Amino acid sequence: MKNVISLVAVTAIFTTSASWAQMDGEKMQMQGGSAPEDARDPHAYSDGYTLTEGPYAQQGPRQLKLADEHAFLSVLGDRLEYSEDSGNTTFDLLARYGTTYDSLVVKAEGDTNGGQLEESQTDLLWSHAISVFFDTQLGVRLDQYSEGSDRQWLAAGIQGLAPYWFELDATAYLGDDGRTALNIQAEYELLLTQKLILQPRAELNLYGKDDPNNGLGSGLSTASIGLRLRYEINRQFAPYVGVEWSDAYGGTADYRQAAGQDINDTQLVAGLRFWF
Amino acid sequence: MSQWLPQQKRSLQPNRRRFVQGLAAGGVLAATPTWLQAAMSSKVAQGQTPVLSGREINLVIAENPVNFTGVTRMATTINGSIPAPTLRLREGDEVTIRVTNHLAVATSIHWHGILLPYQMDGVPGISFKGIAPGETFTYRFTLKQSGTYWYHSHSGFQEMTGMYGALIIEPRAGERHRSDQDYVVQLSDWTDEDPMRAFSKLKMQSDVYNFNQPTFFDFSEDVSKVGLQGALEKRQMWNQMRMNPTDLNDLSAATLTFLMNGTAPNGNWTGLFQKGQRIRLRFINAASNSFYDVRIPGLKLTVIQADGQDVEPVSVDEFRFGPGETYDVLVEPADDAYTIFAQSMDRTGYARGTLALQQGLSAPVPALDPAEWLTMSDMMGAMGSMAGMNHDSMKGMEGMNHGSMKGMQGMGSMDGMKGMDHSAMNHQPKNPLAKPSSTVNHASSEYGASVDMRVDTPRTNLDDPGIGLRNNGRRVLTLADLKSINGLLDDHRTPTKELELHLTGNMERYSWSFDGLEFGKSTPVSLKHGERVRVILQNDTMMTHPMHLHGMWSELETDKGELRVRRHTIPVQPSQRISFLTTPNDLGRWAWHCHLLFHMDAGMFREVVVS
Numbered sequence: 001m002k003n004v005i006s007l008v009a010v011t012a013i014f015t016t017s018a019s020w021a022q023m024d025g026e027k028m029q030m031q032g033g034s035a036p037e038d039a040r041d042p043h044a045y046s047d048g049y050t051l052t053e054g055p056y057a058q059q060g061p062r063q064l065k066l067a068d069e070h071a072f073l074s075v076l077g078d079r080l081e082y083s084e085d086s087g088n089t090t091f092d093l094l095a096r097y098g099t100t101y102d103s104l105v106v107k108a109e110g111d112t113n114g115g116q117l118e119e120s121q122t123d124l125l126w127s128h129a130i131s132v133f134f135d136t137q138l139g140v141r142l143d144q145y146s147e148g149s150d151r152q153w154l155a156a157g158i159q160g161l162a163p164y165w166f167e168l169d170a171t172a173y174l175g176d177d178g179r180t181a182l183n184i185q186a187e188y189e190l191l192l193t194q195k196l197i198l199q200p201r202a203e204l205n206l207y208g209k210d211d212p213n214n215g216l217g218s219g220l221s222t223a224s225i226g227l228r229l230r231y232e233i234n235r236q237f238a239p240y241v242g243v244e245w246s247d248a249y250g251g252t253a254d255y256r257q258a259a260g261q262d263i264n265d266t267q268l269v270a271g272l273r274f275w276f
Numbered sequence: 277m278s279q280w281l282p283q284q285k286r287s288l289q290p291n292r293r294r295f296v297q298g299l300a301a302g303g304v305l306a307a308t309p310t311w312l313q314a315a316m317s318s319k320v321a322q323g324q325t326p327v328l329s330g331r332e333i334n335l336v337i338a339e340n341p342v343n344f345t346g347v348t349r350m351a352t353t354i355n356g357s358i359p360a361p362t363l364r365l366r367e368g369d370e371v372t373i374r375v376t377n378h379l380a381v382a383t384s385i386h387w388h389g390i391l392l393p394y395q396m397d398g399v400p401g402i403s404f405k406g407i408a409p410g411e412t413f414t415y416r417f418t419l420k421q422s423g424t425y426w427y428h429s430h431s432g433f434q435e436m437t438g439m440y441g442a443l444i445i446e447p448r449a450g451e452r453h454r455s456d457q458d459y460v461v462q463l464s465d466w467t468d469e470d471p472m473r474a475f476s477k478l479k480m481q482s483d484v485y486n487f488n489q490p491t492f493f494d495f496s497e498d499v500s501k502v503g504l505q506g507a508l509e510k511r512q513m514w515n516q517m518r519m520n521p522t523d524l525n526d527l528s529a530a531t532l533t534f535l536m537n538g539t540a541p542n543g544n545w546t547g548l549f550q551k552g553q554r555i556r557l558r559f560i561n562a563a564s565n566s567f568y569d570v571r572i573p574g575l576k577l578t579v580i581q582a583d584g585q586d587v588e589p590v591s592v593d594e595f596r597f598g599p600g601e602t603y604d605v606l607v608e609p610a611d612d613a614y615t616i617f618a619q620s621m622d623r624t625g626y627a628r629g630t631l632a633l634q635q636g637l638s639a640p641v642p643a644l645d646p647a648e649w650l651t652m653s654d655m656m657g658a659m660g661s662m663a664g665m666n667h668d669s670m671k672g673m674e675g676m677n678h679g680s681m682k683g684m685q686g687m688g689s690m691d692g693m694k695g696m697d698h699s700a701m702n703h704q705p706k707n708p709l710a711k712p713s714s715t716v717n718h719a720s721s722e723y724g725a726s727v728d729m730r731v732d733t734p735r736t737n738l739d740d741p742g743i744g745l746r747n748n749g750r751r752v753l754t755l756a757d758l759k760s761i762n763g764l765l766d767d768h769r770t771p772t773k774e775l776e777l778h779l780t781g782n783m784e785r786y787s788w789s790f791d792g793l794e795f796g797k798s799t800p801v802s803l804k805h806g807e808r809v810r811v812i813l814q815n816d817t818m819m820t821h822p823m824h825l826h827g828m829w830s831e832l833e834t835d836k837g838e839l840r841v842r843r844h845t846i847p848v849q850p851s852q853r854i855s856f857l858t859t860p861n862d863l864g865r866w867a868w869h870c871h872l873l874f875h876m877d878a879g880m881f882r883e884v885v886v887s
Contacts (some may be wrong), residue, residue, distance in 0.1 A: 030656075030729050031517060039720035042791040045775050046799035047885075054800065055887040056394065056865045064401025067475060068787065068794030068879035074480040100479075100787045100794075101725060129725035133518055133784060161784060163516040191491040198492075235484045236477075275480060 032132045073097045074275060078187075079228075081242070081271025088113050090269070101129040105137060110144075119145045123155055123171070134160030141173055148214040151175050157183075165189065180208030197238070201226040210251050215259065217251015230273055238273045298466075298533045298540020302344040304351065304358055325441070325460070325537060326357055329364040331371050335385070337407075337429075338378040342438065344466045344533050344540050351438035352379065352429065358538045359462050359562065360427070360441025367422040367448045373415040375407055382406040385415070386430040387443060388600060388824070389584055389844035392417040394864025394886075397826055399430045402865045402883060406431060422447035423584025424558040424602045426462070433471035436564035436873055440464060444558065445584070452761075453580050453589075453606060455556035459547040463570075463618050463627050465532040465563040466540075475874055478526055482786045485528045488622065488647050489520065513655070519728065521649035522622075523783060523818060524743065526874055527565045529625030534566065536618065536627040544638060545629035549609060555631065556580075557616075559595075559603045564873040567598045567621035567820060567847075569745060572614050572631065573642055577605040579753060583843045586761045595753035596621065596742055598822030600845035600871030603753075613637040621744060621820075623647040648744050650818055650850065657734040657851035709771050711837030712812055712855035717776050719791035722816065726792040728782040730816050734853035736835035742820060742849055755832060755854075758841040765831055765839045767859050771810040775801065779815045779823070779848060779870070779880065787878055788817075788870065794879025801868070801884045803860045813846070814853040821875060822847045827866035827886065830856040845871055860886040 049055070052062050079092035088111045095106045105127045110120025125139035137159055143151040157171025166188055173181040183205055190198040205222045228242030247264040248256050256263050335354050342351040342358065354360030365371055377383045384406050386398035396417045400406030407413040422445040429439035442460040467474060477484045490511065498507035514521050539545040549555050557577075561568060571577070571594035579590050581604035595603055607614075613632040620626065623644045630638045718730050739756035740746070781788040790798065803809055811830070813823060823830075824845040832840050833855055848854055869881040 029732070031727075033723055035718075035720035035723040039723070040717040040776065040791075042719040042721040042793050043799045045801045047802035049800050049802055049885055051798070051800065051883060054802070055885055056863065058401060058405070058865075062401065063405070064399075064795075066795045066879055066881060067479075067877045068789075069796040072476050072479045074476070076480075100782075100785050129785070131725055132728050132782060161518050163518060165515060165518060191489055192493065193491055194487045194489060235481065 068100060071098050071103075076275040078273060079271055080274070081240075081269040083244075083267040083269045085267050086113070086265075088118070088267075090271075096127070098127070103127045105139075117144065117146060119143070119148075125155060125157075127159070130158075131160070133162070134158050137171065141171075143214075145214055149211075151179070151211075151214070153179070153181065178209065179211065182206040195232045197230050197232065199226075199228045199230065199240075199242075201228065212255065215252065215255040217249075217253070217255060219251070220249045221252040223247050223249070226269075228269070228271070228273075236275050240271055240273060242269045242271070243267065244269055297542040298344045298535075299346060300540075300542040300544070302540050302543060303342060303538055304353060304356060305341045305343060305348065325359050325462075326355065326361040327364055328355075328361045331365075331369050333363060333371065333373040335360070335373060335375045336378060337375065337383045337439065340438075344535070345468055347468050349468050352383075352434045353438050354385075354441060358438040359464065360439065362442040362444060362460055363427070364444045364446065365419055366446050367419050370416065370418045374412050375415065376412040377407045377409055380409055382408050382431055383434060383439075384429055384431045385427055385439075386826075387415075387417075387425065387427050389425040389602075390417070390443070391420050391827065391829075391862060394827060394862060394866060397864075397866065399826065399867045402867055419445050421445060421584065423581055423586070424460075424560065424604050425584050426560045426562055426602065428562065430867070433475075433564070433873065433877070435562075436465075436467070436471045438466075440562040442558065442560055452586055453556070454554065455606060456553035457547070457549050457555040458558070459555065460537070460558045460560065461547075461616060461629065462537050462560045462562050463566075463568050464535045464538070465527070465566045466535055467527070467531045467533070469531055471564070471873075474527065474531060475877065478786045478874065482526070482783050483520060483523065485526065485530045486520070486522060486622075487528065487530055488522045488624070490514075490522065490649075513652070517655075517729065518784060519655070519818060520783070522647060523650070524622035524647065525566060525620060525624070526786075526819075526872070528622050529620065532566065532620075532625065534563075534568075534618065534620060534625050534627035536616065536629040539629065541626060541628045541641075546635055546637075547629065547631050548634065549631060551633070553609075555607050555609065557605050557607060559597065559605065561597045561599050561601050561822075563599045565599065567596060567822075568618040568627065569594060569596045569621060569645075570603075570616070570618045571595075571750065572607060572616050573639070574611060574614055575607045575609060577607060579603055579605050579757075582758050582841060583845060585764060585842045587841060588759045588761055590753065590757045591751070592753040592757070593750035594745070594748075596745060596847075598820060598845070598847045598871065599873065600822045600824045601843075601847065607631070611639075613639040615639045615641050617642055619644050621742075623744065645744060645748065650743055653735060654743055654818055654850040655729070655731075657731045657853070658736075707770050709774055709810065712810060712833065712835060713774060713776070714835065714853075716814065716853070718816075719778060719793075721792040721797075722778060722780055724792060725785070726782055726787055726789055726794065727780045727816065728784065729818065730778075731814065731851045731853075734814050734851050736853050738832075738834060738840075738854070740849060740852075755841070755847075756834075758832075760831075760839075760841045764842055767808060767831075767857070768839070769808040771808045771857055773807070774810040774812065776812040776814065777801075777882075779813060779817055779821050781817045781819070781875070781878075781880070783818075788875040788880035789878075790880060790882050795881040796879065798882055800865070801882055803858075803884060803886050805860060805863055805886055808857060808859055810855055810857050812853060812855040813848050815848040815850055818850045819872075819875075820847050820849050821870040821872065821880065823868070824871045825858070825866070825868045825884070827862050827864065827884070828858045828860045830858055832856045860884075863887060 076094045092109045105125045107123040111118045123141045125137040127135045137157045141153040153173035153175040159169040169185040224246035226244040228240045230238040230240035232238040253263045340353045397403040425443040428435040537545045616629040618627040741752035745752045866884040869876040
């Protein structure tokens, strides 16, 4: 029953968000869209002059560079959490270095137990703004397993903010031997007060074909829903408590059953969200 | 009216505790190197800004430790004081100002609002190379104007860390208005954070300093007041567009301490007067990123100057001004003490000082006004206010939701408005440039990732005091109240060309621009020397931008093409479309930018070439 609920919930969040994302730029004339043919040329008033050429330009290379040409570095630790039930420590980090529209993004997500890395996924992506609120992300992903076979993938995805403030991250992967995978994540931040924030989170993992070494079956493999309540001591530093429900489906569920593992799982977590 | 209380007995109201009040005796710390003492005026006391006058001025830029909040930080100072020394110069004089740089990085000084040769304008990379460490640069120019102005660094965020001062030019012919006391009231803001760090935080999370965001509890309160549907509708547009109705200032009192003449609210800067005196207050907004709403409870403010230029006197209770703007007002106090109250536009804090018969007197400090949500007219201009007029606010929004944006565009009333516009023009055939075009032309570069909002139905009225000041029971100054005195606007030629530029941004990515192009992607606006040009500025954002054009006046006109007032910095409200005329009389390259320092640095900056 719980399986069904979480599946329905995750799918509902995603499909609704995706349809909103699609709407972006079509119905909303105030945002995005494509320029009509008679749109004004933003360089029409320049008489052909540039910032370095033309009358009274300063000699030599352009001196005045503002923050639009500056690269910024940021690191977000969205989840750094411990679950007593499993003894697992989970990390979910995102580092970004670049300008407003182009940046290098590293996403690292994984579980450790007793100081040992159990599994991790690391995406190394070039992120490029394609619309007001969305970036395309192209790159590679490396999966590491303490027991199993490491995998390498090419990655292509979108990340951004859908209407109604849903954070979406959907990435498709192409691996060796014709493997494919799809990872979809959605997050929302509900401000109970200015500092007390409830964050629902959902994630889906799908695979194109079975990967018995890593216990992954084709089709919908795992789904999870989390609910985390954090208190922002300041905007950049927030401890939280939460609960995470996760389910396995299809082949993945079979593999787990065969290995004597639980198919679904409910974990209480405590963690820290931070960024700088 | 106003009852004064001895300073010690003042009880702290709850609202006063919500933000950093600063130190009563904060400011530049005493330890000053000997080489700097020579350059400093004899005494630098709290709230007493040194004054320099004459034809030759020496200024020294250095780092000094300061303490406004209880934490010691390094500031960038001019002659070791914050604000920098007030320069009192004379119209017609040729002045020589030597600026010596004792910083480890390059610096500059820009004379805000002063007409001068472009090489003296002080914008590194545009007018000159900047002043290298250890170097002395000599500014020399003739003062062709009089009034209240200011000066500040145009390098990086140095202005934000203390480099600003008043520049008063006394008119040759004497002041138009008699006054017995003359005070500079310079408002600024201070953060203990490294400005670049604050900027990069906004880049990461643009609402990082906003602690007035809509919450779930606001929502449930609305549900109980107007029902679930009403509460949802109130939020629908904002949520769909991913915009925040409480996004009023990017930096709030969460990081800023608001200063009056370099003095934190607890320091209570005080200007003295004697009974029966008429006081001239020269208000200068030298803040990096803060709009202020200024009033003196119990006193009418007679505005006599805007941006250093005389205006027909207008009596108000309150005015709003943004970074870069100045207003001179006359007041005639009858009581013993009055509070000068300058609350930030986002209502998170205030700067405050006192006018009193003697030191130690003070008057009650008003509570901060509540912060309001931006309205539909802030977001959609004329369309938003029309919807508001036709129905009660909830109904109006309901119509919009169902219609979606596309639907609204085709609404009959809009067509009707356009129709009226044309027929009015046909009635009296004129040069099409006799009045500003009302046809919205978005730039092709406004359809990309850099622009989160385009307004198709801007409002053109100048009589809106702006969000948070509408219908507040006080008489609030608006742009429509400002009229230059006779003879000031002497160029009555019909413009020979019309430029339209849009103020744009993407709050989520924290990027600001003209026409969706940040400075690095932009090309200069080219003007011909001596030509009469109309510039239309349309604000396609939800924030008010004080737009400062260097090197020439911005002569604001109405949407009917009537010249109104001469400014150097024009605040453009959300979804507003304004126009001004200018005659570029000085050759060279000039800067044109939003004077909210972070918006400027994010890219809302253009070069103007006059050739």
